[in-house]
Each structure stands twice: as structure tokens, then as C-alpha cells.
Amino acid sequence: MKELMLGNAAVARGLYEAGCCVISSYPGTPSTEITEEAAKYDEIYCEWAPNEKVAMEAAFGACLAGKRSFCGMKHVGLNVAADPLYTMSYTGVNAGMVIGVADDAGMHSSQNEQDSRHHAIASKVPMLEPSDSKESLEFAKLAYELSEEFDTPVLLKMCTRVAHSQSLVETSPRAERPVKTYEKNIAKYVMMPGNAIRRHPVVEERTRKLQEWAETAPINRVEMGGTKMGIITSSTSYQYVKEVFGDSVSVLKLGMANPLPVKLIRDFASKVDKLVVVEELDPIIENHCRSLGLEVTGKDALPMEGEFSQNLVAQKLGGTVHTGKALSDAIPPRPPVMCAGCPHRGLFYTLNKNKCTVLGDIGCYTLGAVAPLSAMDMTLCMGGSISAIHGFNKALGEESEGKTVAVIGDSTFMHSGMTGLANIAYNQSNSTVIILDNSITGMTGHQQNPTTGYNIKGDPAGKIDLEQLCRAMGFQRVRVVDPYDLKACDQAVKEELAAKEPSVIISRRPCALLKYVKHSAPLKVNVDKCVGCKSCMKIACPAISIKEGKAHVDNTLCVGCGVCEQLCPVGAFESTGKEG
Amino acid sequence: METKNIMIVGVGGQGSLLASKLLGHLLMEQGYDVKVSEVHGMSQRGGSVVTYVRYGDKVNSPVIDKGEADYIVSFELLEAARWLEYLKPDGQIVTSTQQIDPMPVITGAAQYPENLVEKMKAAGAKVDALDCLKLAEEAGSSKAVNIVLMGRLSHYFDLPEEAWQASLEAMVPPKFLELNKKAFQLGKNA
CATH class of the missing domain: 3.40.50.920 (Rossmann fold)
Incomplete structure (x- = not known):
């Protein structure tokens, strides 16, 4: 049957048709939809793992057990999973294993523009590279054939334009495959030096054979x-x-x-x-x-x-270049912003107000760096905030301890924040870590994670308790605040920065875009009270603007979070009374 | 047939994905080769978003470049102006007259340009501007702006009404179908 399909959905279809049974991935734009779409096929077990390394190892375990497996991630995720990848190249596979990696040239939603092909070359793992949805489906299936024929994991490289473009595909039925019996093989699967030394020549020989295959391959x-x-x-x-x-x-x-x-x-x-x-x-x-x-x-x-x-x-x-006519007016840019009612806003306002040095992390909350909040000093990689604050405070001691915080989302904390936190607990820096718990993986479009209590299908799952976890790691000072409550935020930040021991603040409120979140009635401005002081403009809420010198609330955007209300010195914000 | 190009532009969260899904389905059912390129991830968060829809006998590139769009369908006036350079010299703009201030305008760092419809016309573009938000609310939901725009766009296509209706039925959940059919007609007949 002919269908118009997103490149990522076409990969998922290819995995399905190839008889893939187990998928473990971590979300990351532009790779996320591969796993989301695959989760719609009941024949495939799908999960979000805490990070890409865990996902790849889980997928490896499944292929070792004898079922075709897959793990998907974005380009920077492959750095996290590079450790298993480079050695899986040596062990090879039992049943086929495919690794989907999506590059983001143009950095639509990424912190760098690295080229994943380097990883393929360096790990000596074959990589296929489709150019549209039809090839995405076909190459996913071919990847399994190659994986099993050449005894190697196979990388399937997407890029934003292939991953997020729809084009026509031909679908076929799923081919169920018998489980490949797992047989103990210490020399192949236990990579200690004595065995790995014998596996390396196997890898080199495999690459020679794959290169021969590439000379005449139809792709x-x-x-x-x-x-x-x-x-x-x-x-x-x-x-x-x-x-x-x-x-x-x-x-x-x-x-x-x-x-x-x-x-x-x-x-x-x-x-x-x-x-x-x-x-x-x-x-x-x-x-x-x-x-x-x-x-x-x-x-x-x-x-x-x-x-x-x-x-x-x-x-x-030297081809024909098309041109169009632009307006001579300056068109103001429209950068992405924190949504109206975003729980991160109140917290970042507090950090800005307290002139904190903020070591940031990867997620929606990286938008806290944008003016006028401007409450971020560094963003590097997943989990980098917590590890870096430790080093920052070790370098400067009391000079920085009283004004520096790390901010990290719930999903990012589960991904690779815990190990950094262990370092603070172990090597004892007086650091203040703020976990922005919005109960979802937000930026990539609402994926569940180990702290949300639900799995990829939305069914109840294990739920990790952040407070208990931090306490178990040795933090005595763990407190929860509601980021809609500016006074409580301010007090928490001031007290924890002043404390002479490491602390964790959990800023907890679900993402305003989650379907189950009940919103309050939108606010309106009493123009007779409003003095046009623009105090409410300090939080960069897209629902608030100044019209004829007075604050104005767009009631189609406002969710009644009330953060602006707390900043108004004259009480000009009033409820419209209409529940959103 | 030579490849035709439709750009759908707006502000992240306005519903351009459904519009592009509808067009993709419609054009595929007409037997064309189709490519639709979307935006996911960070830029969706209230930022400027663009979706490309291309169709013809054989479509290669998934994106539309400057001077190539036959149509620009816009949810917001400033966004129509932002992407104007992508319009072909004789291209058609179908835009909602809704204005949403971007953050630099909200903070006072920039001005929202005035008289954009007139200026785009003066630049040689054919502009069909209508208050889609009002029509969507009339249909029963401010979220139906995307379908109002599709109704309006249908004017410029030589396709039977039934084809559009069939795609609406295929792409819209049943409980919202009546509302969206109404939105389509309101846009079409505006």
C-alpha cells in the first residue's frame, strides 16, 4: 500500500516489517518519532530508557538473546552511547541490531552540529544513509540483513530533513522471525583483553568485506x-x-x-x-x-x-538560483519562548532577581538564557550543569558557593544528572542544585521518563522519587517549591545558597502543555489600576504586552498562573473567572 | 507536471501540522508525488515555524527556497511578511489577518510593522487576507484557523469539493469533523 509517511515513521515501519521485537531509546530531536511510531505496533516492545547508553546496552542485550532490536537517538546521544558502540563492533551481534542516529545540520533543536559519520568510521560500524522516506523504510530492513550477514550492529543515519519530511512509501506486511537461540560464546562476547585482541582482526576483515559489498551494492x-x-x-x-x-x-x-x-x-x-x-x-x-x-x-x-x-x-x-522580493521593513525576529504558564518562568525570574550564576542544562528551560530573564551562564550537554557546578565551586570556594546554582530538568537529571550529584555528595562541594521537575520530557514533545510514573504507552510504570533519591545520596537539605509561588522560590533559593552544605531544590509543577493539567481562569488587567510600570514585563510572558501604555493580557494564551499578578505593585491583575 | 510549492507559515502551536497533513493527503490522493517537510523540537515553542508542501510528477527536494513558492498560507501577518521572499514573482499569499507580537515587540525592542498587507501587495504579491480567527470562532473553535485557511486555499485549486471533503474526513478526528467542515466552508465562502 502507498502511504505518505514521515521519514522517522518510515524507519519505524521498516523496523516493524523486518520483525524487530525490542526497542530501547532516549528521545532527542530529530530522532524521537522513530520510537514513538514504533510503539504503536503491538508486536514490538518499546521503551524510553533513562539515557542513550542504557538504551543501546538494553538493545544489545535483546539482540544477544536472539531477537532483532533497535535503539534510536540524536547525534549527541551517540556520544553518550559511544562506549558500548565501539565494543559492540568487536562482539558483533546474535540477532540483528540497528542503531538509529539523527543529525541536526542547521541546529534546529541541538547544541552542536556534529557529523555522526565520524562515529561510524571510528567504531568501524557500517552506516546506511537514506535520502527520503521510501529509503528510510527500505534501509531499516536492509540494515538488519547486513547486521546478521556481517555480524555487526548497523548504524542508520537520519538527518532533520529526512527524519521530518513526509514522502511516499510502499508498505509490506511484517515478517516474523524465529528467535536466534542464544549460545554461550565467551571468546566472542566477553571483551577482556585476551578475547578482544582476537576480535579486532575480525572487525578489520569485516570492514574489508563490507567495502567489497559497497562496491556493487544497489544502494x-x-x-x-x-x-x-x-x-x-x-x-x-x-x-x-x-x-x-x-x-x-x-x-x-x-x-x-x-x-x-x-x-x-x-x-x-x-x-x-x-x-x-x-x-x-x-x-x-x-x-x-x-x-x-x-x-x-x-x-x-x-x-x-x-x-x-x-x-x-x-x-x-552553477545552477539556476531563484530569487524573490523581500519587504524593505525590518521584520522583527520571532525566537522560541517559554510558553505562557511555563513553570520554569517563576524560577528563572527568581534566579535573575538574586543575580545567581546559573549553570544550565539541556531542555526547554535553556530558554531561561533568553532576555529579559537572562538567567543562565552555561549550557554544555546533558547533565553538565551538576558536574560543572561542583568544579566551579571547588575552584572558587565561598566566593561562588553563595550565589551559584545548577538547573536541570527531571528527564535530564535521570539521563546523566545523578552521577554528577553523586560527585557533589562524595567529594563534598557546597553546591546548590535545582531540579526543574515539570513531570515530563518537555522539549522533545512530552515523553515519559523514570520520574513520571508512566511508560511510553502511557501505562502505569515504576516511578523514581526524586526526594528520596537525593536523600539516599547523602543530601540532608532537600526541599520542594512551587515555581508559581515567587515568594517561596525566593526564600528557597536564598536559604539554600546561604546553607553551608550541599542542597537540592526541587521546583515542581507539571508542564503547562500537559493535557491533564487544569488551568485557572485567564487574568485581565484593570486599566484603571495599571500604572504602566512594566513590572510584569520582567518575566517575558508571551501573553502579556503593553497596549497604549498599559499592560494587556491575551486571554487566548493566558492560563492564569498568576506569576505576573505577584509582580504587580498595584494589584491591577484580576481573574476573568472563566476556567480555561 | 512541474513541481508546485506551498508554504505554510505561522507561530509554533498554531496548528500548521494538521494543515500540512490535510494537503499531503489531498495531493497524494490526486496521484501526485508529494513531499511535506515539518518543524519539530525547540523552534515550535512559540517561534516562527514553516512547513513545506511540494507536489508534482516527481518531487526531489523536501524544502522550498527563495522565489519558489506558488502559495504562502499564513496563520499570522508578520509571518507572511517574513517569508515573502520565498514567493514566486506571480505567487499567491493566503493569510489570516491575526497579529501575534513576537517577544522583541512585547519587550519593546522592536516594532510590529504596519500596513503589511498593503506593503506585500506593493511588492507585487497577490494577497488574500481574511480574519480567520473570527471565522474559526464562528465555526466553534479558535483552533480551527488551519481549516479556515484550507477552505480559502481551495479557491485557488482546480480540485472537486469532494476531494477536499474526503481528506478532511480522513485527517480530522470524527468528533471534530462537523466543526471543521463548517470552518472549511466559512473560509471558502468568506
């Missing part, structure tokens, strides 16, 4: 056209090349990013006058061509940064 495809220019390309870049040049140039479309073919590329290069590589991010294919002694145009013409597009490819390589 590495030559499309001969005009021979003045020959373009080697892959992923979404292939689509831009075809859009601009059609059949006027020759194209070598690579569906396998690692290992890259040699003879195929040499042969293609010999048939064209000029060889060009079009690839987003780093010059992986280009450097491979150079290592073969081929003269090639690549990053000397095309950028290393950001996403490509048809106009960019046309402009750099």
Missing part, C-alpha cells in the same frame, strides 16, 4: 547524465542535487556512508570531467576521494556549516 547507485560534472552525494543533499541539475550531470548516490567504496568511486571519477562532492557538515566523502588521489571539489565550494538547499547548491555549483 550505491550511479545515475549517468551529462559528463561535464560528476557529483558524489548522499542523504538529503542528493535531493538538492537532483532538484538543481536533474540529468544534466552524472550522480553517484551513496546509500552507505561507511565503509565507502573505492573502485566504484574511481570508476565514476574516470567518466566525468570534473568531480564534485556535495555533502552536509564534514568532508567525509571528499576526504575519502582525496585519499584515493582524486582531484575533487567539495568544501572549497560548499559550506561546512548548516543545512544545504537547492538555491545553495545552484549558487555554488
Whole structure:
């Protein structure tokens, strides 16, 4: 049947059709929908793991037990899971195992723009790279074939444009597969030096065989056209090349990013006058061509940064560039903002007011860095806030202890905040950690996590108690505040910063966008009382603006959280009385 | 057929995903090759969002570039103006007249430009502007702005009414179907 399908949904469909039985993933844009869509198939066990390393190890365990497995993550997640990946390359698999990784060129929702192909090369794990939904489905299935034929995990690399674009796919029924009996094999699966030494040559030999396979694999495809220019390309870049040049140039479309073919590329290069590589991010294919002694145009013409597009490819390589007419007016930017009623707002207002140094983390709350809240000094990676505050306070001692906090979301804390907290408890820095518990993984679109009490299907699950956890780690000072209550927030922050021992503040209120959250009636401004002092503007609520010198509340956005009301010196905010 | 391009622009959370799903279904059912490119993740949080819908005999790129859009469907006036450069010289804008202040305007760091419809027309764009929020509320929900816009857009397509209705039925949950059918008609007949 023909269907219009999101690239990520097509991967999920491919996993389903290939008989995948176990999926363990951690959400991350642009990879999240693979696992969300797969969870809709009852034949597949799906879960959100606390982090990508745990997810990959769980998926490895499932493939070792004899069932096809998958784990999905974003590009930076693969850094977290790199440890098992590099050694799974040595052990190989029992049943097939596929690892989905989604890069985010253009950083639509990421902290860096790293190119996952480096991990494939460095771990010596084969990587497939689809260019649309049809290939996403087909390559997911092919990945399992390769995994079992060559005894290796296989990486399936998505990028934002492939992951989040819908295109047509042909679906087929699921092929159930017999369980591959698990057989004890110490030499293969116990990676201690004596065994690993014998496995490394196996890996090198496998790469040689995979490279041979790549020379004639149908997914590495030559499309001969005009021979003045020959373009080697892959992923979404292939689509831009075809859009601009059609059949006027020759194209070598690579569906396998690692290992890259040699003879195929040499042969293609010999048939064209000029060889060009079009690839987003780093010059992986280009450097491979150079290592073969081929003269090639690549990053000397095309950028290393950001996403490509048809106009960019046309402009750099001599195609037709389209132009349109812009207005001469300055169009104010519209950056993402914390939602109206976001529980993080009150807390960040408090941190700003107390002039705290804030070591931040990854999530919606990173928007706390945006003016006028501007309450963040650093954001690095998942869990980095807690580890960094420890180092910060060890370096400066009392000078920083009384004014520095770490902020981290509930899901991020479960991901990799706990180990940092263990370091504070163990090596005793006088640090104040604030867990922003909004009872969901927010930024990636509301995924459950170990603190929410629900699993990926929304069914009741185990629930980790944050207070008990922190106390068990040795924190005597653990307190919970409601971030809608500015006075309580202010008191908690002041007291915990003043305390002469490490402490944890749990700022707890569910995300305002959660369906089960009941909102209060929207507020309105009594314009007779409002003096236009703009005190309420300090919290950057998208529902509040100034109209004719007075505050105005957009009642379609306001959820009646009342944070603005607490800032108003004249009591101008009033309830509309209409429950939202 | 040469590839046609529709951009759907607005503010994160306004419902552009349903509009693009509807168009994708409609055009696929007409036998076209279709690609729809969406925005997920951080930019959704009240930021400027854009969805690309492309259809034709064979569609390659999933995105629409400057000077390529046959239609820009906009939920918000400033967003129509922001993406104007993506319109083809003879392209059509269908926009709601709703204005949502972005944060720099709210904080006073920038001004919301005035007379945007006139300015876009002066720049050579064909602009069909209507108060979709009012029509959506008339249909029964402010959330139906997306379907009001689809009703309006249907004017510019040579497709039978039944095709649009069939896609509405396929994409909208049954309990909201009547409301959305009404929203579609209000947009169409406005």
C-alpha cells in the first residue's frame, strides 16, 4: 500500500516489517518519532530508557538473546552511547541490531552540529544513509540483513530533513522471525583483553568485506547524465542535487556512508570531467576521494556549516538560483519562548532577581538564557550543569558557593544528572542544585521518563522519587517549591545558597502543555489600576504586552498562573473567572 | 507536471501540522508525488515555524527556497511578511489577518510593522487576507484557523469539493469533523 509517511515513521515501519521485537531509546530531536511510531505496533516492545547508553546496552542485550532490536537517538546521544558502540563492533551481534542516529545540520533543536559519520568510521560500524522516506523504510530492513550477514550492529543515519519530511512509501506486511537461540560464546562476547585482541582482526576483515559489498551494492547507485560534472552525494543533499541539475550531470548516490567504496568511486571519477562532492557538515566523502588521489571539489565550494538547499547548491555549483522580493521593513525576529504558564518562568525570574550564576542544562528551560530573564551562564550537554557546578565551586570556594546554582530538568537529571550529584555528595562541594521537575520530557514533545510514573504507552510504570533519591545520596537539605509561588522560590533559593552544605531544590509543577493539567481562569488587567510600570514585563510572558501604555493580557494564551499578578505593585491583575 | 510549492507559515502551536497533513493527503490522493517537510523540537515553542508542501510528477527536494513558492498560507501577518521572499514573482499569499507580537515587540525592542498587507501587495504579491480567527470562532473553535485557511486555499485549486471533503474526513478526528467542515466552508465562502 502507498502511504505518505514521515521519514522517522518510515524507519519505524521498516523496523516493524523486518520483525524487530525490542526497542530501547532516549528521545532527542530529530530522532524521537522513530520510537514513538514504533510503539504503536503491538508486536514490538518499546521503551524510553533513562539515557542513550542504557538504551543501546538494553538493545544489545535483546539482540544477544536472539531477537532483532533497535535503539534510536540524536547525534549527541551517540556520544553518550559511544562506549558500548565501539565494543559492540568487536562482539558483533546474535540477532540483528540497528542503531538509529539523527543529525541536526542547521541546529534546529541541538547544541552542536556534529557529523555522526565520524562515529561510524571510528567504531568501524557500517552506516546506511537514506535520502527520503521510501529509503528510510527500505534501509531499516536492509540494515538488519547486513547486521546478521556481517555480524555487526548497523548504524542508520537520519538527518532533520529526512527524519521530518513526509514522502511516499510502499508498505509490506511484517515478517516474523524465529528467535536466534542464544549460545554461550565467551571468546566472542566477553571483551577482556585476551578475547578482544582476537576480535579486532575480525572487525578489520569485516570492514574489508563490507567495502567489497559497497562496491556493487544497489544502494550505491550511479545515475549517468551529462559528463561535464560528476557529483558524489548522499542523504538529503542528493535531493538538492537532483532538484538543481536533474540529468544534466552524472550522480553517484551513496546509500552507505561507511565503509565507502573505492573502485566504484574511481570508476565514476574516470567518466566525468570534473568531480564534485556535495555533502552536509564534514568532508567525509571528499576526504575519502582525496585519499584515493582524486582531484575533487567539495568544501572549497560548499559550506561546512548548516543545512544545504537547492538555491545553495545552484549558487555554488552553477545552477539556476531563484530569487524573490523581500519587504524593505525590518521584520522583527520571532525566537522560541517559554510558553505562557511555563513553570520554569517563576524560577528563572527568581534566579535573575538574586543575580545567581546559573549553570544550565539541556531542555526547554535553556530558554531561561533568553532576555529579559537572562538567567543562565552555561549550557554544555546533558547533565553538565551538576558536574560543572561542583568544579566551579571547588575552584572558587565561598566566593561562588553563595550565589551559584545548577538547573536541570527531571528527564535530564535521570539521563546523566545523578552521577554528577553523586560527585557533589562524595567529594563534598557546597553546591546548590535545582531540579526543574515539570513531570515530563518537555522539549522533545512530552515523553515519559523514570520520574513520571508512566511508560511510553502511557501505562502505569515504576516511578523514581526524586526526594528520596537525593536523600539516599547523602543530601540532608532537600526541599520542594512551587515555581508559581515567587515568594517561596525566593526564600528557597536564598536559604539554600546561604546553607553551608550541599542542597537540592526541587521546583515542581507539571508542564503547562500537559493535557491533564487544569488551568485557572485567564487574568485581565484593570486599566484603571495599571500604572504602566512594566513590572510584569520582567518575566517575558508571551501573553502579556503593553497596549497604549498599559499592560494587556491575551486571554487566548493566558492560563492564569498568576506569576505576573505577584509582580504587580498595584494589584491591577484580576481573574476573568472563566476556567480555561 | 512541474513541481508546485506551498508554504505554510505561522507561530509554533498554531496548528500548521494538521494543515500540512490535510494537503499531503489531498495531493497524494490526486496521484501526485508529494513531499511535506515539518518543524519539530525547540523552534515550535512559540517561534516562527514553516512547513513545506511540494507536489508534482516527481518531487526531489523536501524544502522550498527563495522565489519558489506558488502559495504562502499564513496563520499570522508578520509571518507572511517574513517569508515573502520565498514567493514566486506571480505567487499567491493566503493569510489570516491575526497579529501575534513576537517577544522583541512585547519587550519593546522592536516594532510590529504596519500596513503589511498593503506593503506585500506593493511588492507585487497577490494577497488574500481574511480574519480567520473570527471565522474559526464562528465555526466553534479558535483552533480551527488551519481549516479556515484550507477552505480559502481551495479557491485557488482546480480540485472537486469532494476531494477536499474526503481528506478532511480522513485527517480530522470524527468528533471534530462537523466543526471543521463548517470552518472549511466559512473560509471558502468568506
